[in-house]
Amino acid sequence: MNHGRRNLDQVLDLTNSDEEKARLARVWRDLESISIEEPPRAMKGEFQKVLRTIEVLPQRRGISWARAATIFGIGLLTGALGLSVAGRLATTASQKTAAPHATAIAAALPLRTTAQRLAAMHVVGDLAHTEPAARAALIHGVLRDPIPAVQLAAVDHLADLNLSNAEIEVLALALPELGAPIVQVMLLDLVTPTTGAPVAEVLRRLSRDPSTDTTVRRHADRALALNPERNDT
């Protein structure tokens, strides 16, 4: 017996009246008339399109202490450098000038494989509650890592932190430059609760730009709708 039938029987047990049992059972049966069409096929394609921006990942495994320590050191290095990148982004709002530095940082790091950088993000993420440099390393991961899965891992960890408005602004300003729609969507969720003219301006630009992915535009619209004060220009 499936749950549906069992569920009906349990509800019918709540009444002693045979007449009421029959009435309720009839309504239960009549609900079947609300037949719903199959989901449109295009819907699945849309979702696959968003998912396709993520590379197939190796399984996340436990990290040995020695490796964790190495990764921690490298994470902090990344963080210190990332902080300067993030700071530059925030103060000059010129992301393009920071790009060559970030590329140089990435090239200098021994963590060249996705699996290594992903593992590093998780270690750094665990440290970010107490280490400012680790926070900056996460921001750097979102802004500069070329692999969406690593960016997503960084976004995940940032979501667990109480980000300052300045940090959120840095992330929001980078939104239009991020290549993967799925990272943009996740990041939009992160910046949505924050008000502020620069963030609002980025959201408006995303929402109006026809070249932006439709899901990203929808989320930007929603973020604006959730904060009506952002819509005042």
Place this chain on the structure above:
Amino acid sequence: MAAVRSGEISRLEELYERHHASVYRFLRRSSCSLTEAEDLTQDVFLRVLRYRSTFQRTHAFKPWLFQIARNLLIDHHSKRRFDAVGETEQLQTPDLGPSPQRALEARVDLSRVASALSRLSLEQRHALLLARFHDLSYREIGKILDCSEGAVKARVYRALQTLSQQLDEQESAT
């Protein structure tokens, strides 16, 4: 889901493949238009990805998934007011066979039931839809709705009573 939680994000596609139709139907029956149901279904799975680290490996995936869907739906409802008549018009009729007379009767019947359903409170409507269409136990539905098994049963009971009453009233009015 355990694989997705562990970092194999591409496996989300399998979860989508397996469950998206069920989520879509739940949203449609909960008075969402076609477009809203499409958008919200996608959002449900993006939230699965977003909150994957909060999934408890020892728990079943389906109740967790529907909990996300329901929370999204509540957010959505709080932002928009639905026109009950408009909603029922957007629900499609079942495969009715060749008889036009039968088709007309069934369309009228569908409209009545869907209209009555859309007038239930969200709590009752969700309890009833989950119990009726999604092969979930009352215990699992309780987790989704954040209430006890007994409370779910009571909601379904009251929902059926209300529907029965409304359908009787509609019948006597015609």
